[in-house]
Amino acid sequence: MKLRWTKTTLLLAPATVLAALLFVYPVFGVLKLSVHDGTAFTTDALRQVYNSQLSIIVLQRTFVTAATVTGICLVMGYPMAYFMAGLSPRKRVLATYLILLPFWISILVRTYTWIILLGREGILNKALAALGLTAEPVQLLYTPMAVHIGMVQILLPIVILTCLTSILDVERDLVKAARSLGASPRQAFWKVVFPLSVSGAATGGIICFILCLGFYVTPTLLGGRTSTLIANLIDLQVHKTLKWDLAAVMASTLLAATFSCLLAYWALTRKRSEFATGGLAR
Amino acid sequence: MSSTGATIDFRSVRKTYGKFVALESFSMHVKRGEFMTLLGASGSGKTTALNALAGFTEIDSGEILIDGVPITRLPTEKRDIGMVFQSYSLFPHRNVIRNISFPLEMRGVPRAEARRRSEKALQMVRLDALANRMPHELSGGQKQRVAFARAVVFEPRVLLMDEPLGALDLKLRETLQLEIKDYQRQIGCTVIYVTHDQGEALTLSDRLAVMDKGQVLQIGPPEELYDKPQSRFVAEFVGANNILKVEGAEPGSVMLEGLGRVSGHVAHLIAASFASIRPELIQIRREASGAHRATLAEAVFFGNSVRYVLRAADGKEISAIEPRRPGQDVLPLGTPISFDLNVADLVALKG
Numbered sequence: 001m002k003l004r005w006t007k008t009t010l011l012l013a014p015a016t017v018l019a020a021l022l023f024v025y026p027v028f029g030v031l032k033l034s035v036h037d038g039t040a041f042t043t044d045a046l047r048q049v050y051n052s053q054l055s056i057i058v059l060q061r062t063f064v065t066a067a068t069v070t071g072i073c074l075v076m077g078y079p080m081a082y083f084m085a086g087l088s089p090r091k092r093v094l095a096t097y098l099i100l101l102p103f104w105i106s107i108l109v110r111t112y113t114w115i116i117l118l119g120r121e122g123i124l125n126k127a128l129a130a131l132g133l134t135a136e137p138v139q140l141l142y143t144p145m146a147v148h149i150g151m152v153q154i155l156l157p158i159v160i161l162t163c164l165t166s167i168l169d170v171e172r173d174l175v176k177a178a179r180s181l182g183a184s185p186r187q188a189f190w191k192v193v194f195p196l197s198v199s200g201a202a203t204g205g206i207i208c209f210i211l212c213l214g215f216y217v218t219p220t221l222l223g224g225r226t227s228t229l230i231a232n233l234i235d236l237q238v239h240k241t242l243k244w245d246l247a248a249v250m251a252s253t254l255l256a257a258t259f260s261c262l263l264a265y266w267a268l269t270r271k272r273s274e275f276a277t278g279g280l281a282r
Numbered sequence: 283m284s285s286t287g288a289t290i291d292f293r294s295v296r297k298t299y300g301k302f303v304a305l306e307s308f309s310m311h312v313k314r315g316e317f318m319t320l321l322g323a324s325g326s327g328k329t330t331a332l333n334a335l336a337g338f339t340e341i342d343s344g345e346i347l348i349d350g351v352p353i354t355r356l357p358t359e360k361r362d363i364g365m366v367f368q369s370y371s372l373f374p375h376r377n378v379i380r381n382i383s384f385p386l387e388m389r390g391v392p393r394a395e396a397r398r399r400s401e402k403a404l405q406m407v408r409l410d411a412l413a414n415r416m417p418h419e420l421s422g423g424q425k426q427r428v429a430f431a432r433a434v435v436f437e438p439r440v441l442l443m444d445e446p447l448g449a450l451d452l453k454l455r456e457t458l459q460l461e462i463k464d465y466q467r468q469i470g471c472t473v474i475y476v477t478h479d480q481g482e483a484l485t486l487s488d489r490l491a492v493m494d495k496g497q498v499l500q501i502g503p504p505e506e507l508y509d510k511p512q513s514r515f516v517a518e519f520v521g522a523n524n525i526l527k528v529e530g531a532e533p534g535s536v537m538l539e540g541l542g543r544v545s546g547h548v549a550h551l552i553a554a555s556f557a558s559i560r561p562e563l564i565q566i567r568r569e570a571s572g573a574h575r576a577t578l579a580e581a582v583f584f585g586n587s588v589r590y591v592l593r594a595a596d597g598k599e600i601s602a603i604e605p606r607r608p609g610q611d612v613l614p615l616g617t618p619i620s621f622d623l624n625v626a627d628l629v630a631l632k633g
Contacts (some may be wrong), residue, residue: 169633176367179337180364180433180442275516
C-alpha cells in the first residue's frame, strides 16, 4: 500500500511540477498583478476596468457571444448526436471520423476559409449576385455573424461528441421498455432519452462556453470593430497600450467566470454519476 | 388488477439476419391466460420470437395475431403488451412509483387514478414501503419486482418476460419463480416467458416449447416434455437423461448401448435411432441380481438422494439417481453392482 502511494507520487511528480511552474505560478502572478502595483495593494486597475464602458461592453459581449454560440452548438449538435446514436456501430465510427476531420486542420486555416467564403468577393456573395438576389456585395465578413459562424464551426464537433457519449450512455433497453409500456417514439425520446442525456449535453455546453470565453483568432480574423471579444482586448492592453494591470484584471475576470462554469460542470457530473452507479446491467 | 388474457398465434413466421435464419416457419398457438415458455439455447430464436411479438423486430414473412387480430403492422406501443427485461430497464431518473405509473401516464390516465393503481401494483409485489426510492437504491430482486409491477399495472392482455431472472442468484430466482407464477394466476394475463433454464421452464409453465435453430422442436405440458421427449435434442435439453444408441434391432429385441440385448416390450424402439431413460428410473442392485452389470464410476451425494455414474460392460456411462434414507451409506467407487430398468420406460427418440 505504502509502495503504491510512493509510486503514485513519483508518477505524478513531473506533471505536477510542470503544472505548478508553468501554470499555477503565472496564474497567481496575473492575479497579483490585478490588485498589486509592484509596491502595494491597490484597486486602481480594478476600478479602471469596471468603470470603463469599453471593457464592460466587451465583457458583456463576450458572455453573450459565448452563450449564443453554445446555444447554437447545442441546438445543432444534439440532434446530430441523436442521429449518430441510431446508426450501426460501423457507420457511427465513420461519422465520428468525419466529425473529427476538421481537427486535423489548424484553427487558423479553418478560420481563413471563412474569409474566402464570406468576403466581398467571396463565393457566397458571387453566388448571390449570380442568382440576381443582390445588386451589391453584402457585408458578411467582419460582422458579429461571421464571428458566430466561425466559432460554431470550430466548437460544434466537441458538442456533438459530448452529446453522443451521453446519448449512448442511455441503455437501449430503456427505450424498448418505454415503447412496450405505451410510449410513442417521440414520447420515449422526451420521457426517457432526453432527461437521461440532458445533463451530459449540458456538460458539453459548459465546455463549449468556457472555450468560447477565450476565443481570440476567430474574432480577430472574422470580426470587425463591433465584435471585439475580451481576449482581443487583453491582447490590446498587453501589446499596444502596455497596461498589464488592466489586462490582468480582465484575465482574472475571465478566470473567475471559467471557475464558476467548472463548478457547475462538477455539480452536473456528480448528479449524473449518481444515476450511472444505479447498478444497471452494463 | 386483472385482465382477460389474449390468445396469441404465430403463423409460419420467418426472420433472417443476413444469412442467419433466426426463425423458420415458426408457428405456435398460445391459449388465453396460458403461461407459455420458450426454452432454448442462445441463438435458438426464442428472443427473436419475443421481439417480433413485441414489435421490436420486423418479420420477413408470416403473421402474428393477438386475439385473432394481425398485429405485425402495429407499432409496439399500440400492441398493449407488457414486457419485463433481464436488465430490469427501470428508468433511472424516476422513482419506484413514477416508474410504475409510466404506462398509465402514456395512456393519459388521470394522475390520481394512476397513483392509486400504481400503489396497488406495488402492493401486489409487496414493495409499498419503497414507493419513493430511486432504482439505484434497490436490490436486484426488488428491481425485478418493480419492473414486473410496471409491466402489469396497465392490465395488458399479454405479458412477455425475457429471461427476467437471469441476473439474479439461485435462491432469489427460486423465490421469484414462485411469486411470478402466483401473480400471473392473480392477474390472468397470457404470459410468454423466454429462458434457457430448463428447470425454470418446468417449474413455471403451463406449456413449454423447446426451440432450436429457429423452430419449435416440441411443444407441450412440462410433464409431457419430460416423460415423452420426441427427439434427442429435447431429451438432452429438458432434465437429466441417459441417451443410449440403438445399435441393432430385430423383432422382439433390440441392441442398446450400455444395456446390450434387451427384449420384451421393445416394439416402440425398433425404428428409433436412440433411446432415453431418466436416471431416477434406474434401480441399482447391491448384489449381482440385476439384469445389467456395471461398476461404480462416480457418486455425488445430494442429501436426499445420491447420483451414481455406472460404467456398463461396454464402457458406456449411465447415470442413476437413488433416493436415500437416513443412515444409508454412499457406495464406494469401483464397487461391482448391477441394475434394472423397466423396458417400457425407455423412450424412443429420433436422431
